Amino acid sequence: MYKTVDAFMETVIAKNPAQDEFHQAVQEVVESIWDYLQDNPHYMHTKILDRIVEPERVVMFRVPWRDDQGTVQVNRGYRVEFNSAIGPYKGGLRFHPSVSLGILKFLGFEQIFKNSLTTLPMGGGKGGSDFDPKGKSENEVMSFCQSFMTELNRHIGPVTDVPAGDIGVGGREIGYLFGQYKRIRNEFTGVLTGKGLNWGGSLIRPEATGYGCVYFADEMLKTRGDSFKGKTVAVSGSGNVAQFATEKVIELGGKVVTLSDSSGSIYDPEGIDTNKLKWVMDLKNIRRGRIKEYTDQFGGEYWEGKRPWGAKCDVALPSATQNEINKEDAETLVKNNCFCVAEGANMPSDPDAIEVFVKNKILFGPGKAANAGGVAVSGLEMSQNSMLMAWNRDEVDAKLKSIMTCIHQACEKYGKEGSYINYVKGANIAGFIKVADSMIDQGVV
Numbered sequence: 001m002y003k004t005v006d007a008f009m010e011t012v013i014a015k016n017p018a019q020d021e022f023h024q025a026v027q028e029v030v031e032s033i034w035d036y037l038q039d040n041p042h043y044m045h046t047k048i049l050d051r052i053v054e055p056e057r058v059v060m061f062r063v064p065w066r067d068d069q070g071t072v073q074v075n076r077g078y079r080v081e082f083n084s085a086i087g088p089y090k091g092g093l094r095f096h097p098s099v100s101l102g103i104l105k106f107l108g109f110e111q112i113f114k115n116s117l118t119t120l121p122m123g124g125g126k127g128g129s130d131f132d133p134k135g136k137s138e139n140e141v142m143s144f145c146q147s148f149m150t151e152l153n154r155h156i157g158p159v160t161d162v163p164a165g166d167i168g169v170g171g172r173e174i175g176y177l178f179g180q181y182k183r184i185r186n187e188f189t190g191v192l193t194g195k196g197l198n199w200g201g202s203l204i205r206p207e208a209t210g211y212g213c214v215y216f217a218d219e220m221l222k223t224r225g226d227s228f229k230g231k232t233v234a235v236s237g238s239g240n241v242a243q244f245a246t247e248k249v250i251e252l253g254g255k256v257v258t259l260s261d262s263s264g265s266i267y268d269p270e271g272i273d274t275n276k277l278k279w280v281m282d283l284k285n286i287r288r289g290r291i292k293e294y295t296d297q298f299g300g301e302y303w304e305g306k307r308p309w310g311a312k313c314d315v316a317l318p319s320a321t322q323n324e325i326n327k328e329d330a331e332t333l334v335k336n337n338c339f340c341v342a343e344g345a346n347m348p349s350d351p352d353a354i355e356v357f358v359k360n361k362i363l364f365g366p367g368k369a370a371n372a373g374g375v376a377v378s379g380l381e382m383s384q385n386s387m388l389m390a391w392n393r394d395e396v397d398a399k400l401k402s403i404m405t406c407i408h409q410a411c412e413k414y415g416k417e418g419s420y421i422n423y424v425k426g427a428n429i430a431g432f433i434k435v436a437d438s439m440i441d442q443g444v445v
């Protein structure tokens with residue numbers, strides 16, 4: 001039996017070389033549940049830690065397709081089916097050149113605990129490819145998606161594994177993937193979530209991660225008798241999560257002053273209002289342009305190659321990608337009196353940054369709690385598909401809000417340290433207990 005977190009991590013690192021993000025995600029979870037494990041030694045006796053860091057299955061495959069010039073291109077596809085103790089594998093597909101097995105294992109591992117927190121019956125999984133949809137024609141994106149699904153279809157199914165979108169996989173890609181699945185399998189089932197409304201999608205799914213993150217942040221603010229009203233908010237990213245987080249902040253009376261993409265950030269001290277946001281949505285979702293163009297249209301500043309954390313704000317919602325806030329960024333945020341950070345993205349704050357937030361006792365909501373709204377509404381999409389019915393917008397939004405409140409309560413229950421709520425610890429322990437107990441109930445499988 002392992003005597004220390006370091007001893008356990010040595011085994012994980014030796015078994016999974018060169019998977020830095022995976023090591024980082026495991027370390028964060030194990031560190032924060034370690035004391036709980038010592039108080040509950042049956043988890044150690046049943047080797048739950050060794051079992052939970054090993055994916056049940058990893059599929060890795062060739063994705064050949066032809067570009068518009070007729071040249072053959074080859075990408076690599078993956079599906080990590082990490083844990084099915086509490087339900088079918090569930091987690092997004094990421095299409096981005098940085099995708100590797102280590103990144104998908106980090107995301108799949110996080111997904112286990114996140115899905116557990118939602119209160120819905122969903123296991124953890126993640127997949128994707130090193131394909132970059134940026135700069136590709138519609139035809140190229142479709143050819144790639146069809147080839148990707150030609151292999152993936154044999155590994156997934158509505159009661160086995162239900163993928164969704166993530167970075168680089170939005171409604172367009174889900175449509176092409178679903179069409180190909182249906183063609184090959186000759187069945188119309190809820191095998192993917194994030195589907196179009198006309199063909200089995202759920203209302204509020206596109207909005208869910210961003211809205212959910214703001215609902216969670218609002219719950220955190222309430223613990224200090226505060227709200228979004230009049231708050232200045234820094235958001236990073238300008239994709240799905242960032243757009244709908246911005247929309248909800250505006251609705252709750254806050255002012256969003258930044259957005260970003262992988263080239264740089266925009267700072268608009270006047271605030272991004274509903275009309276400006278509509279323009280950004282068109283820029284990013286239809287014209288597929290760069291965020292820099294915002295300043296040509298509306299003024300403000302463009303910070304080439306920089307992240308938004310230098311902007312003065314009360315609340316930060318990192319919603320782009322992993323490790324986008326380092327120690328220095330975290331110190332700048334705290335120095336500028338930012339007192340609430342809710343992670344729309346997965347693992348956007350690195351371990352040193354988290355240490356700064358926790359040490360300064362600011363409200364810090366980790367991704368697996370704060371961005372769980374997306375997968376929660378995916379779970380609701382699965383429920384609606386199974387029942388062959390559709391709930392209205394208000395019903396789904398109310399369920400999302402109630403799930404985010406439940407997640408907040410779970411974090412509070414397990415994360416209370418005197419008057420401070422350590423949400424990292426709370427989310428990890430609450431997410432872990434349900435999965436670990438289910439694994440024990442099901443025997444050594």
Ligand code: NDP
Pocket residue numbers: 165166167168169170209237238239240241242260261262263319320321322344345346371372374375
């Ligand atoms: P999108 O592809 O819609 O948007 C991603 C945004 O992040 C884009 O603005 C993109 O800029 C930017 N970005 C991507 N990679 C980098 C990078 N390396 N450096 C700086 N900026 C980058 O993805 P989503 O909005 O769906 O996802 C954002 C985050 O939220 C991810 O961490 C994802 O895992 C997480 N998440 C998403 C959920 C969902 O439902 N969509 C659910 C839960 C978590 P550019 O256009 O230049 O690439």
